[in-house]
Amino acid sequence: MHLLLLPSLLLLGGGPSIIVNGLANNASYRPYQGPGPVSPPSRPPYQVPAPIIPPPSAGLPYRGGGVGVGGGGGGGGEGRGPPGPIGPQSGPPYRGQSPTPPPEGTIQQGPRGQWLGFLEGDIRKERVFDYVIVGGGTAGNTIAVRLAQAGFHVAIVEAGQLYEDLDGGSHVIPGDDLGGVGWSPADVPKSDVDWKFLTEPQAGSGYRRMHVARGRCLGGSSALNFMIYHRATRGSLDLWSEIVGDDSYRFDNLLPYYKRSLNFSPPRPHTRKANSSAVYYVPRDFDLPGRGGPVQVGFTNYVSAWSTWLESGLKSLGMKAENNYNYGQLNGYHYATTTIRPSDGTRSSSASFVFEAKKQRLYNLRVFLRTQATRILFDGYKRATGVEVLHKGAYYKLQARKEVIVSAGAYQSPQLLMVSGIGPVEELNRFRIPIVSPLAGVGQNMWDHIFFGPDYAVKFQTRDHFVVYPEALEEATALYHATGTGPLSSNVPEFLAWEKLPARYRAHFSPETVRELDDFPPDWPEVEYLSGDGFIGDFSNVVANQPTNGRMYATILGALVAPLSRGNITLRSASALDPPVIFPNWLEHPADKEVAIAWFRRMRDVWNSPGLGFMTYGPEYYPGPYVQTDEQILDVVRKSLMTVWHPACTCKMGRRGDSTAVVDTRARVFGVSALRVVDASSMPILPPGHPQSTIYALAEKIAEDIIREERGGGGGGGAQLPSSSSSTSPPFPFPREYHFPAFFTRQTNLTTHHAQLLKWSALVLAYARHKRIFRLHLSAAAESDLFFNRRLDRRLSPADIRDVVDFMRRDGGRAEYLLHNARDPAPDVVLLYWRSLDEWADLVEAYVDDSAQKGSVLTLYELTDGDGTRGTEIHGMDSEVLLKALNVLVKRGKAQIFGQEDSLGIKFF
Structure with missing residues (x-):
């Protein structure tokens, strides 16, 4: 799940860097009813025949919108009535590239304009923390903030910066989730928000050297992905638990961790309008709104016409809706829940954890941006003691009193382990890296999903509308900035469907392929449909390759979600600063080739189904009707397949006797101590679909395991209250x-x-x-x-x-x-307040007297975490409680607090 969107379908007209979903069921330009007057098109609109509406007797209700655009929701009814309301016009939040930025010094709403303040660290000398987290991504931010909330002193090491500040803020906008991620090495973002890795040429992918996008920013790949949220199937998690020998990974046991990171918002029918069709979800799958975590999950404020027509096609072939996609079942279709804020239509990433930590004033957390980990440090007993980092051109050490936790992703977590001496012996010897722990599985066993699919010209509007009429994009942008609704408020794949291929396709499989597929759990789908609202083609560079004939196009992005091919990650050098060598090995397994061919034929049949076929123009546009034989189809798939950006399992979890396992069920690396790997690389399998939800859940679970271990309660279940002690305490004597x-x-x-x-x-x-x-x-x-x-x-x-x-x-x-x-x-x-504020104030005053610091200026960090307070009651104090105690001293005339929240100083008298 990893798509940055197309920097600009206004590339010909020089407008904002966005491409969006379709509007309504007509390709002629109708202006959005945004604020201010709207000028007519500067050229005659491209005309298409009137859309054909399925008759009521067919049982396929029309939900395609119509020629009118209801206020951001996608047209009401048949779209022939007046436009719907577009929401309040005053005080719009600033979202991405606003035509009129807010006044200087304004604190902006939403993620745009947020700053880290006191959380942002600067290294001038060696620093010491309880935990050092490598990677401020989906798992890293989650586990870091949970440990900080538990009172531990935590550092996040992140090579990138805030994605909100890059590429004009486009990564905040859901409608911009597909640009800069094509397989062509030329289709990359202008900024360093992406690592811009390239794969090695391989036969399964047509010997292409392919760009694979990975997030290099606070938020990691959750800042660049499709924002799709659904949970793993029950069968896949049962398989996980059986592989690792730990029932805590079964679905019902993992469900509380799935819920913990999220704040769920129910659908907003007034913004989705009739074009959204039905919304399938069960309230039981989430905690009550406002009672969960910082990551926002809900339904988009807009649904494209293409999604509703794809639904129509699947229904006509007998597929049913599935509303338990967040409760362990996927087979069927549904409109996706997403990590998009319904309130303003912006992306919600794992950076939300860090901004929540700022709101909670967690002074015991520090985030080191533009800082790259280069090596894990070990003592003579193979205990991880810290991380060597590169910060502002100089090397420093961040020491970890307790543990180092690597959350650098499926490509870079194994790379960092290997350059630090943990990995296959042959690989380490090749670069003369001293061996700390010989683990053959590091960098191996890589799972990934791929997708591909045919494109057809269609009789309803898609985002190709904005190629033909760039002024429509300007109107959509204005609507989005004003209301957080409209096409830009929705991600591209807003509609999903899943299935095991029907029997008539499986009949062509070899016995070996059938056996391989039958080894997956019964509820594990083999293929996934994602709605692609526009022309995708061979996915090399979606923007540059757009057709210019004025027609509308749509794509079924078909993913293989039960892959049998396995890739690997190796080293390019002994330095973590060089990119890893990536061998995905897509389509190398014979079964994957057979499934890919059958899957392509299945997608063609959906396009020509009773519920969809009459909405297409002419024959298949890409790859074209000449592609008929198995060999021709496989050749097209090889040359057009693209990763779904789900690399995983390169530091796989497993039992101690498994020679390919790298970490145990609490993510602890075998052969060393005080080192964990927590991210997609540590999963033993890649469940079907999109792994964002499972990575959040895994991080929540491991964070709780760590806290329980520190409190003497063991890991693997239950919860412990957050503590500010940096050492374990004896069992509490309950009354x-x-x-x-x-x-x-x-x-x-x-x-x-x-x-x-x-x-x-x-x-x-x-x-x-x-x-x-x-x-x-x-x-x-x-x-x-x-x-x-x-x-x-x-x-x-x-x-x-x-x-x-x-x-x-x-x-x-x-x-x-x-x-x-x-x-x-x-x-x-x-x-x-197990001590009163007066008692805490007395302790602070006594420390100042005893250490002869009257007249000195100290920071909160020096009081709570400095070496000078070590061994005293105030060391490790909660920063909020300390501030309240310091205010008692201010009232006594014993102290003065000055400076801003980000850099408070306290002078004692």
């Missing part, structure tokens, strides 16, 4: 009442209930003091051992936990909600 079921049952008598609240309040404070917990996250608290006695199988309900917190607030002010939004009716984070 006698904790071991009786009645303690977890809300008492109805007021006097008894008050006594119960007093005991719970005392328990929470004692537990927090013992574990040095400063923050209670209510969304996760019910799973912690504080509120969940697993031996009794009794827990305090979330509502009762909130009652305890409210009691603590009223009774002595021993708790306080940390509000990120004054209007938040149910804040999730609670500050716990």
Whole structure:
């Protein structure tokens, strides 16, 4: 899943760098009803015959839009009525390349214009952290922020910068998710947002040297992908758990981790309009809106006509809708849930975790941008002690007191391991790299998905409309900036479908291919349909290769999601600064070739189905009707196949006796200590479809495993409350009442209930003091051992936990909600005062006196993490609690706080 979109279908007219989805069911230009007057087209519109509407008796309702454009939702009904509303006109948020930027100094809404502030680190000398995370991508940001929320001091090492600031902000815009990602080495972004890797020429891909896009920015490939969100199938996760010997990876056990990163928004029918057809989802698949994590998931504010006609074609062939695509089932079709903010139509990536950390004022997290890890450091006992990095032209060391966690992706995680001495012996010896751990599986076993497909001219509008009428793109851009709706607010593949190939196609498979495919779980689809709303062709350079005959085109992007070919990653040199050598080996396995040929024929049959065929013009446009034999089809596939940007399994998880395994079920690298790999490379298999959701879930799970290990609770299940201690603590001695079921049952008598609240309040404070917990996250608290006695199988309900917190607030002010939004009716984070603020202020003042620092200026970092406070009570304090204690000293006339939030200084008197 990895597509940056086409920098500009206005390449002829010099407009903004965007290409978008189709509009309605007519190829002639009709202006968007955006703000301000609209000029008529400067040339006569290209006319096509009136669209044919399926009769009601066919059971295929028309949802293609019409000649009118309803306000960003894609036309209402048959599209013959007046345009729909387009939302408020005042105060539009700034999204990407706004024609009129906001005033200088304005704090902008949405991701555009966000800054890291105090989180951004600068290296001038060796730095020490508890955890050093290599890679600020999908997994790296997730695990880093979770560990920081648990009170650990964490560094993120990211070679790139903020994608919001690159390429005119186009990567924020969902409609720009396909540019700069063609296989041609010339089709790359202008900026360094992409690593711009090239594969080695291979027979399976027509001996092409192919560009494979990978994110080089905060957010990683979640900042460049298709934004598709769905979960793995139950069968694929059962297979995962069987391979690694750990039931915690089965679907039901992993589901809470899938949910944890997300904040789900239900569909907005008023923006999608009738063109969206039905929306298939089940509320049970997500936590309540506003109660999840920082990554936004929902449905797009716009749906193209092509998606609804593809649905019509599949239905006419008997395919059914599947609404459990986030609950372990994929076979069938659905409109995709996406990581797009419905509120303003912008991309939501893993960078959302970092911006959430800024809102939470996690001063114990630092993000080092434009900083590349070059080597993992080990001591004489093969323990990872830190990372060597290149920052501003100089080499530095970031030391890790506890662990190094590599989250550099399926290409660079194995590369970094190998240049650090972990990998196949032959490969290390080839570059004279000292061997730390001989692991044959590093860089091997690479899975990936590929796609390809035929293009047809069609009788409804697609994004090719903007090649013919560039002024339409200007109107779409204005609508998007004003309302966050319209074609730019939607990703390209907004409609998906999955199946095992029907029997009449499988009848041509060899017995060996049938056996290979039958080894996959029964619910594992073999192929995936993605709606391609425009001409794609051979995917070399989508923008440059657009037809100029004025017609509209659409594509079925057909993916192979049960591949049997396996690639590998090797070294180009002993330096991590050189790109790795990438051998994808696509279509090398005989079964993949047979499936590809049958799949191409199946896509042609869908194009010519009763529900779709009458909406095409003439014969197939690409590759063309002359391509008929198996040999001709395979030749076309080889020359046009493209990665779906899902490389995985190059540091695969497995059992200790598996010679190809690199990490165990807690992502710990075999043969060394204090080193983990957490990203797509550490998956043992690549589940069907798009892995973004599973990578988030894996990172959430491993983060929890680490926290449990640090708290002495072991890993693999349950939750621990975030702690600010940097060392493990002995088991907490729970009081006698904790071991009786009645303690977890809300008492109805007021006097008894008050006594119960007093005991719970005392328990929470004692537990927090013992574990040095400063923050209670209510969304996760019910799973912690504080509120969940697993031996009794009794827990305090979330509502009762909130009652305890409210009691603590009223009774002595021993708790306080940390509000990120004054209007938040149910804040999730609670500050716990197991010492009063006056007591903390006394401790700070005593430290200043004892260390003779009166008159000195100290930073928050020096107080919470500096060597000078090590061994004192204030070392490792929560930054928010410390600030409140410092304000007590200010009122006493003992301190002065100055500077901005990003760089506070405290002078003591």
